[in-house]
Amino acid sequence: EAGVAQSPRYKIIEKRQSVAFWCNPISGHATLYWYQQILGQGPKLLIQFQNNGVVDDSQLPKDRFSAERLKGVDSTLKIQPAKLEDSAVYLCASSYGRQYKSDTQYFGPGTRLTVL
Amino acid sequence: QKEVEQNSGPLSVPEGAIASLNCTYSDRGSQSFFWYRQYSGKSPELIMFIYSNGDKEDGRFTAQLNKASQYVSLLIRDSQPSDSATYLCAAKDSNDYKLSFGAGTTVTVRA
Numbered sequence A: 001e002a003g004v005a006q007s008p009r010y011k012i013i014e015k016r017q018s019v020a021f022w023c024n025p026i027s028g029h030a031t032l033y034w035y036q037q038i039l040g041q042g043p044k045l046l047i048q049f050q051n052n053g054v055v056d057d058s059q060l061p062k063d064r065f066s067a068e069r070l071k072g073v074d075s076t077l078k079i080q081p082a083k084l085e086d087s088a089v090y091l092c093a094s095s096y097g098r099q100y101k102s103d104t105q106y107f108g109p110g111t112r113l114t115v116l
Numbered sequence B: 001q002k003e004v005e006q007n008s009g010p011l012s013v014p015e016g017a018i019a020s021l022n023c024t025y026s027d028r029g030s031q032s033f034f035w036y037r038q039y040s041g042k043s044p045e046l047i048m049f050i051y052s053n054g055d056k057e058d059g060r061f062t063a064q065l066n067k068a069s070q071y072v073s074l075l076i077r078d079s080q081p082s083d084s085a086t087y088l089c090a091a092k093d094s095n096d097y098k099l100s101f102g103a104g105t106t107v108t109v110r111a
Helices: none
Strands: A005-006 A012-013 A020-025 A031-037 A043-051 A053-056 A064-066 A075-079 A088-095 A111-115 B003-004 B011-014 B019-025 B032-036 B045-050 B054-058 B059-065 B073-076 B085-095 B099-101 B105-110
Touching: A005 A088, A012 A020, A012 B019, A020 A111, A031 B059, A031 B105, A043 A064, A075 A088, B003 B085, B011 B019, B011 B054, B019 B032, B019 B054, B019 B105, B032 B059, B032 B073, B045 B054, B045 B059
Parallel strands: A012 A111, B011 B105
Antiparallel strands: A005 A020, A020 A075, A031 A043, A031 A088, A043 A053, A064 A075, A088 A111, B003 B019, B019 B073, B032 B045, B032 B085, B054 B059, B059 B073, B085 B099, B085 B105
16 A cells, blocks of 8 residues: 655755645545654644645644645645745645544655755 | 643663653543654654553553653663664643653763
């Protein structure tokens, strides 16, 4: 079974530029998550999709971050304009999304973003 | 705010010893708990989950849950140098099913 795919793996941009990340979840997984992980911290949820609808985006800085999941499969996360504090690893995860205690999230390899 | 607390470490153990990692959570509504391993520069990978009080064993790993004390632990038996990583504890909310992660405990296994 193929895992969660993400691209690019690394991105270096200057502040105020824009950047986009792409994620393809595990086949059959209805729920897709975007996390931000700053060095030395645990992942922080930015946005959660169930199929192509947003379940939770309470932690997404909406003045600069946007995300979409068209057709309920692939997703893109965009930052515009980027700030220095956006330097982090952006992780995409997916799960079946069933309301079970054991529903497990599986992570992609992540995109390491450096904002100069 | 739902908090998951872990000792940041580093926890250094000799090869072959037992590594014991602890995690506490603030939300009594948390229903299940996940342990992820994260190697430096890599993404988190699932080790195991637990949602019933008591112990759950999977190979060299044992997770322990005590809901009354709001405490979860992970034991790594016969620690190997390949176990050197950061271990993330996560709690799943019973209402919205979101995961809240701790900051992780870094484990170093000395050969």
